[in-house]
Amino acid sequence: MPGPTMVQQARVGSSHAFAALYAQYQKQLYAYACICLRNAALAEDAVQEAALIAYRRMDDLRQENSFEPWLFKILANECRRIGRAERLSVPLGERPVADAAPDNIPLSDELRDALYSLPWLEREIVMLCVVTGLSGREAAHALRMNHATLRSKRARALCKLRVYLGDMDENI
Amino acid sequence: MTRQENEIIHALRVSFDDALENTTIPATLAPDEILANVQWEQAARPQRRRLNRNRQFILAAAAVLALCVSMATYLSTNGSLWQSNTMESPPPLLDEVHGVPHWDGAATNHRTPVTQAPPLPAAQNDAILQPGSATALSALFQWFRDGGESQTWGDLRKAYGGIFNAAEPEKAYYNKVIAYSMRPSGDVVYEAASPEGWVAGNVSPAPPAGETQVANAPTMPAAMDSAPQEEATVANDADSNSADVGNTNVQVDGVDEQDILKNSGKTLFIAQGNVFARPSADGSRDTDDIITGKVRRVQLLPEGKMKELSPVVLFTARYGKENTKVESVQGMFLHNGLLVVISQTDDSYISNYAYENWRAVSGKCETIVRVYGDADGQTPKLLYTTRQDGAHLSSRLYNGQLTVATTHSVDVWAEDFDAKKDSAPQVGGKAVAAAQLYCAVNKPEPTWLVVTGTDLNAAAPSTRSCAVLGAGENLYSSGDTLYIARTVWNNETNQSQSEIYKFSLAGAPKFVASGKVPGSLLNQFSMDEYQSNLRVATQSDGVGTTSSAVYVLDKNLKTVGKVRNIAPGERIQSVRFVGDTGYVVTFLQTDPLFVLDLSNAKKPKVVGELKIPGFSSYLHPVGEGYLLGIGVPGNDLGTVDGVKLSLFDVRNPKNPKEVDNVKFLSVRDRSGSFREAYSTEWSDAKSFLTYPSKDLYGLPIFVRHDKSNGAYIDTVSFYYTFTVNNGKIVPAKEYVADAQKDGESSGEAYWAGGAVTPPRATYVNEVLYTRIAGSVYSYDMASGQRLAKLVLG
Structure with a gap:
């Protein structure tokens, strides 16, 4: 009989199990936060906070195999919160035009600019669908929005990226 | 997702995978650091998180006990009895205990007298609850905001029982005249709610109908005076009165659904979502x-x-401008010369398309309904606008009653969240009154399901609303009754389960019942009302246990009959209920079509089964005893690329047969070039064409021609039409649109809002119209010849 899964162990409070789970997703989490917040320091805060919240709320995790969407849901919330707080605290004129892009995620400048050109919500959607590979329904749930809305927003965002990045077909 | 979307997602994913490989994580985010954080957290809050389920239960039980004891003490001093609220024995935790006394602990420490706490009916998990007061409501939302940190889940129920009272009996607010208004003609009209629904009438006699028809409709079409509800399809007075005008393919005859193309017989209305700004060539x-x-x-x-x-x-x-809101158009309705457009504001953020900062406009998503008069005239006039909080879920129009459902997530985490002001959803700029707020059964989330009803026959805008704490995914309306289903996770069974909310739509929308069934629903076709029973097909997807079931619920949404364990291990692909028969298609490797006999609501049963390759994702009843399936072809091993149209003979429910089929297969020829055939996503059944008086059906087919070097050349789109005769699919004409060169379909059509716009077809008499990408085509149905093309650009 197989022993309890990592998620089960974390759910009953094993911090080591939780850290092991976290290790699986650390890069994706960080990349997500960096792209959403456009700032490495804020992204660091967001991931730290999200990990803590996730650990505290392991009880709320309903379905064992939905750990990943659930974790990203928490991170998405955290990024929104931090993004909002940051925006409120910095006067409009003083905002950096494009924050120093985190260099430790070696994305091409082109792709990074393309992602930054998207509005927040569309960026979130693209990141969730691309980096984490969540299905549309899971991503919609994570972002607390209607699945149909997500589909249309995703289509729009992807179209923008496509136009922005030129014809992707030649690169594939 | 479309193929193009898949391609770009794939390309992005490749880039990201490479980047992630080489990503360096800051030292503070190393798993060891996180472990240390978490352990510190653990040490700092010893009593809460470290509990396993059993210990938590013990604590919870202790809490119940303590509560009982304290209440009993309290009651004994008051001399009243408190028996109906005895707790049910475990396993239900506090979650399930509804009978917790009314304890207004959230606002003050004061205990409300027991006489004011109507004991909830015993074993009524599905009791409809309403907020006791505005204070209580804001207390609940403050709780949401705290994220459950301040109280446990068990405490929630305690607060919950105190915050929500059982709904009071329906108040007699009927017979109240709602609105008088004066028409340009000088007539005074009124409308009122009555137990039978809305009543409208004239105080002064209406002018002869023909007269005002000529007068080019000043503000309101004259037809509305007498409100002839049967004339839902617009009469084409240019031709004969018996014009045959295409309607959206809907689930229930007579219950219209919003769509991006509507046809009045004189005019086609085509919604263009957001026509985006076009970046300059260098993108700067x-x-x-x-x-x-x-x-x-x-x-x-x-x-x-x-x-x-x-x-x-x-x-x-205007992008980048403060207070600018972009909307996305969700769909339209036509009713007696009125054009109704439903759109939704983008939630959260809008950015300048170029490199400037993103900024928030509003964290709130709002659905806007605009009603225009004189829709076919030179300049339709905006009569009124209604707004409601939330993202658009779906809408229905039945006998002039427009029902709009939205889901509104309250952003309890906003910095400036004020539980007093921001808890209740708003309709028309005003908070929905507490009497119209409800709470149903399960663990609540700070999300409202807002349902509004607008009488389009009424002279003045009159939107009535109600809201349920919950959310929704699939919406089905039988006309007078609305059902909204929502999937939630049941912690006890470790299975998904669906909550179903039932609203009566006669007069104002009113929440009448809620119920739940195990499993989740596929789409709106998974629900159907028949003889006041609701039939629901669900897919249960617990860990390792996938199977399908059909439930029959009575008018109070109590399960009266069920068939479970249909096709273990497979997933539902499509459902259709026709009278007392149900059809369910599941799929693993081949397509079993199950036929269910639902004539005895208490004992539904599977009577027939047919296994064929591939699966159908949309089922459409045709004539007596036949069923069309549109889906994916396959072989014994699974699916193959393409589109398959199947005709099932279900005259003998015990022995369903596939009697005919048409396949559009993707083929690769010797030179290596590839022709890929596909259709639209069949979760959207509205691109299916039905022409009832001709018994004609149609579906859009796209064929993309890929050259061997991978650069595809063009896409040919056409509507394939056919009739069904003697158990055969008889092909009719194919209505071919201009081939789209690659780039056109994404670039140009995209800017015109085309890329996210599925194809549509409709007709007036002998002329068929198709809308594909950015163009509208007209065809002569007798010859199949194209008559005209109009580029919308």
């Missing part, structure tokens, strides 16, 4: 940063000729 800045949302109008002239009328401009926005 926008050549034009104005965004508009429009309804394009195409006047239908004799012999298939078309002429574009002035569009109805819904909004104009």
Whole structure:
């Protein structure tokens, strides 16, 4: 009989199990936060906070195999919160035009600019669908929005990226 | 997702995978650091998180006990009895205990007298609850905001029982005249709610109908005076009165659903979501940063000729400007010369398309309904606008009663969240009254399901609303009754389960019942009302246990009959209920079509089964005893690329047969070039064409021709039409649109709002119209010849 899964162990409070789970997703989490917040320091805060919240709320995790969407849901919330707080605290004129892009995620400048050109919500959607590979329904749930809305927003965002990045077909 | 979307996602994913490989994580985010954080957290809050389920239960039980004891003490001093609320024995935790006394601990420490706490009916998990007061409501939302940190889940129920009272009996607010208004003609009309629904009438006699018809409708079409509800399809007075006008393919006859193309017989209305600003060639800045949302109008002239009328401009926005809101058009309705457009504001953020900062406009998503008069005329006039909080879920129009459902997530985590002001959803700028707020059964989330009803026959805008704490995914309306289903996770069974909310739509929308069934629903076709019973097909997807079931619920949404364990291990692909028969298609490797006999609601049963390759994702009943399936072809091993149209003979439910089929297969020829055939996503059944008086059906087919070097050349789109005769699919004409070169389909059509716009077909008499990408085509149905093409651009 197989022993309890990592998620089960974390759910009953094993911090080591939780850290092991976290290790699986650390890069994706960080990349997500960096792209959403456009700032490495804020992204660091967001991931730290999200990990803590996730650990505290392991009880709320309903379905064992939905750990990943659930974790990203928490991170998405955290990024929104931090993004909002940051925006409120910095006067409009003083905002950096494009924050120093985190260099430790070696994305091409082109792709990074393309992602930054998207509005927040569309960026979130693209990141969730691309980096984490969540299905549309899971991503919609994570972002607390209607699945149909997500589909249309995703289509729009992807179209923008496509136009922005030129014809992707030649690169594939 | 479309193929193009898949391609770009794939390309992005490749880039990201490479980047992630080489990503360096800051030292503070190393798993060891996180472990240390978490352990510190653990040490700092010893009593809460470290509990396993059993220990938590013990604590919870202790809490119940303590509560009981304290209440009993309290009660004994008051001398009243408190028996009906005895707790049910475990396993239900506090979650399930509804009978917790009314304890207004959230606002003050004061205990409300027991006489004011109506004991909830025993074993009524599905009791409809209403907020006791505005204070209680804000206390609940404050709790949401705290994220459950301040109280446990068990405490929630305690607060919950105190915050929500059982709904009071329906108040007699009927017989109240709602509105008097004066028409331009001088007539005074009124409308009122009555137990039978809305009543409208004239105080003074109406002018002869013909007269006002000529007078080019000043503000309201004259037809509305007498409100002839049967004339839902617009009579084409240019031709004969018996014009055959295409309608959206809907689930229930007579219950219209919102769509992006509507046909009045004289005019085609085509919604264009957001016409985006086009970036300049170097991408540095926008050549034009104005965004508009429009309804394009195409006047239908004799012999298939078309002429574009002035569009109805819904909004104009400017990127990067404060207080600018961009909307996305969700769909339209036509009713007696009125055009109803439903759109939704983008939630959260809007950015300048170029490199400037993103900024928030509003964290709130709002659905806007605009009603225009004189829809076919030169300049449709905006009569009124209604707004409601939330993202648009779906809408229905039945006998002039427009029902709009939205889901509104309250952003309890906003910095400036004020539980007093921001808890209740708003309709028309006003918070929905506490009497119209409900709470159903399960663990609540700070999300409202807002349902509004607007009487389009009424002279004055009159939107009535109600809201349920919950959310929804699938919506089904039988006309007078609305059902909204929502999937939630059941912690106890470790299975998904669906909550179903039932609303009566006669008069004002009213929440009447809620119920739950195990499993989740596929789409709106998974629900059907028949003889006041609701039939629901669900897919249970617990860990390792996938199977399908059909439940029959009575008018109070109590399960009266069920068939479970249909096709273990497979997933539902499509469902259709026709009278007392149900059809369920599941799929693993082949397509079993199950036929269910639901004639005895208490004992539904599977009577027939058919296994064929591939699966159908949309089922459409045709004539007596036949069923069309549209889906994916396959072989014994699974699916193959393409589109398959199947005709099932279900006259003998015990022995369903596939009697005919048509396949559009993707093929690769010797030179290596590839022709890929596909259709639209069949979760959207509205692109299916039905022409009832001709018994004609149609579906869009796309064939993309890929050259061997991978650069595809073009896509040919056409509507394939057919009739069904003697158990055969008899092909009719194919209505072919111009081939789209690659780039056109994404670039140009995208800017015109085309890429996210599925194809549509409709007709007036002998002329068939298709809308594919950015163009409208007209065809002579007898010859199949194209008559005209109009580029909307």
